[in-house]
Amino acid sequence: MLELNKQQTLSFHSELYNFIPQNHLLIRIHQLIDFSFILEFVGEQYNLFYGRRAKDPEMLFRLIFIQKLYNLSDERVIEETKVNLAYKWFIGLNPEDPLPDSSLLSLFRVHKIGAGEVENLLTEVVKQCVEKGLVKSSAILVDATHSYSKHEASKPLQVLKQAANRLQRAVKKHNSKLLKQLPKMPEFEGETRDKEKQALAYLADLGDTVEQLLPDAEGSLRSRLEETKKIVSDERLLTWKGVQSAIDPDARFGWKSATTSFFGYKESIAMTEDGIITAMKVEPGNASDSKAFPDLIKQTAETGLVVNEVLADKAYGSFTNLKLLAKENIIPTIRLNEMMLYGHQDEQREKFVYHKDSESVECPGGHHSIRKAKMGRKNGNECQRLTFFFDVEKCKACPLQKGCYNTGSDSKTYSVPIVPDFKQKAVEYHESESFKLRYRMRYKIEQKNHELKNHHGLAISQYSRGLLGMRIQAVLTAIAVNAKRMVKLANPKVAR
Numbered sequence: 500m501l502e503l504n505k506q507q508t509l510s511f512h513s514e515l516y517n518f519i520p521q522n523h524l525l526i527r528i529h530q531l532i533d534f535s536f537i538l539e540f541v542g543e544q545y546n547l548f549y550g551r552r553a554k555d556p557e558m559l560f561r562l563i564f565i566q567k568l569y570n571l572s573d574e575r576v577i578e579e580t581k582v583n584l585a586y587k588w589f590i591g592l593n594p595e596d597p598l599p600d601s602s603l604l605s606l607f608r609v610h611k612i613g614a615g616e617v618e619n620l621l622t623e624v625v626k627q628c629v630e631k632g633l634v635k636s637s638a639i640l641v642d643a644t645h646s647y648s649k650h651e652a653s654k655p656l657q658v659l660k661q662a663a664n665r666l667q668r669a670v671k672k673h674n675s676k677l678l679k680q681l682p683k684m685p686e687f688e689g690e691t692r693d694k695e696k697q698a699l700a701y702l703a704d705l706g707d708t709v710e711q712l713l714p715d716a717e718g719s720l721r722s723r724l725e726e727t728k729k730i731v732s733d734e735r736l737l738t739w740k741g742v743q744s745a746i747d748p749d750a751r752f753g754w755k756s757a758t759t760s761f762f763g764y765k766e767s768i769a770m771t772e773d774g775i776i777t778a779m780k781v782e783p784g785n786a787s788d789s790k791a792f793p794d795l796i797k798q799t800a801e802t803g804l805v806v807n808e809v810l811a812d813k814a815y816g817s818f819t820n821l822k823l824l825a826k827e828n829i830i831p832t833i834r835l836n837e838m839m840l841y842g843h844q845d846e847q848r849e850k851f852v853y854h855k856d857s858e859s860v861e862c863p864g865g866h867h868s869i870r871k872a873k874m875g876r877k878n879g880n881e882c883q884r885l886t887f888f889f890d891v892e893k894c895k896a897c898p899l900q901k902g903c904y905n906t907g908s909d910s911k912t913y914s915v916p917i918v919p920d921f922k923q924k925a926v927e928y929h930e931s932e933s934f935k936l937r938y939r940m941r942y943k944i945e946q947k948n949h950e951l952k953n954h955h956g957l958a959i960s961q962y963s964r965g966l967l968g969m970r971i972q973a974v975l976t977a978i979a980v981n982a983k984r985m986v987k988l989a990n991p992k993v994a995r
């Protein structure tokens with residue numbers, strides 16, 4: 500049953516709120532953002548009429564918002580709100596009203612916010628920003644940043660032992676009498692690889708046993724069982740490329756530069772040129788930057804913003820992304836990667852000469868192709884190819900066949916990509932002066948990444964629950980940073 504603050508009346512002590520300066524950041528944010536969207540977002544998670552009285556979701560969301568805005572822990576935000584008039588006013592309580600226990604914040608985040616598509620919360624805030632006309636730019640900047648996992652990476656044997664201990668502890672907490680029925684962890688023997696295999700078999704057995712004993716397990720025990728399944732079914736675990744922490748099984752190693760790696764998560768971000776984050780996609784640290792791009796464009800479109808230009812570095816300059824932008828009539832101010840600029844050229848391929856007039860290709864042996872055909876799907880995600888076929892009988896007798904023709908093969912072909920119009924245009928734009936001028940604007944998103952990580956705690960994961968926890972943290976952080984920016988855009992003279 501929900502307990503809504505809107506039904507509360509102001510007490511005698513609420514006169515104290517008159518002492519809050521009218522230009523306080525939280526008052527400005529309250530004037531700009533209607534947080535009631537959270538009621539619809541989490542509504543399904545509550546029974547409106549029965550059960551224990553639940554704390555108002557908007558009040559809890561506003562508390563979490565303050566937490567992200569001022570980078571406070573769950574405990575600290577409750578302590579600070581007890582004595583800070585502006586905080587208490589912002590969450591809709593009277594000065595003398597009690598605050599919920601800090602543990603409720605974590606439960607609200609995971610079980611209420613985490614039950615929905617958390618990215619939709621960001622979309623709702625950006626929609627309000629667009630509707631108020633605060634976004635003037637129709638260009639978005641795309642980039643990725645990273646967050647370290649708060650847990651360390653371990654080798655597979657440690658991960659397996661740690662997962663087994665965690666599952667046993669959860670069973671003990673649930674029903675200590677059942678511990679005797681669980682298989683005991685044996686001494687693993689032999690080389691490291693043998694020990695890993697034995698530990699994997701033991702963990703699988705332990706997970707199956709717990710599942711049989713407690714098929715209806717819920718809460719933390721269910722979480723441990725899910726964690727165990729994830730680890731046991733990870734095909735890359737023993738190659739050291741899969742799960743590397745039993746506590747944070749979604750975190751992965753990614754690259755910050757050609758020589759520096761990190762263990763954690765990657766956040767792909769789209770931001771308007773005037774500094775509003777329109778989309779965010781959080782993935783394990785080893786995710787590809789380029790593949791997140793279509794989701795960022797789609798998420799941005801859902802805010803109602805009409806985008807006519809995208810600025811991004813060469814991690815995003817793939818064929819698929821350029822094709823998507825061409826379809827949407829969006830200018831690609833994207834640094835093109837070498838593959839896009841030069842294709843798959845090598846010395847051997849350059850020895851084949853195209854003759855425009857005969858529409859044939861002459862091979863290093865001086866023979867012309869005998870026929871040609873277009874290969875690949877016209878609307879696929881790769882260039883179609885024009886393939887030239889050579890007379891294989893000539894290849895069989897050719898002195899240059901080494902590196903050119905595989906003995907015994909039934910055919911000898913040479914293919915060139917058919918460059919589509921949009922790629923040709925992208926390459927021409929890439930070489931222009933206007934591209935260079937616009938591309939310089941990318942620094943703005945690097946400043947935003949710095950703000951997210953260094954002022955609002957996104958540099959390191961703060962919540963448990965792996966990828967879900969990181970998605971919640973990143974989206975809430977983006978909302979707090981957007982709120983600050985909205986105040987600035989609405990009142991250009993107000994300091995951040």
Ligand code: SF4
Pocket residue numbers: 862863864865866889893894895897898899900903904911
């Ligand atoms: S192997 Fe065939 S294609 Fe290659 S150079 Fe000789 S004749 Fe030409």
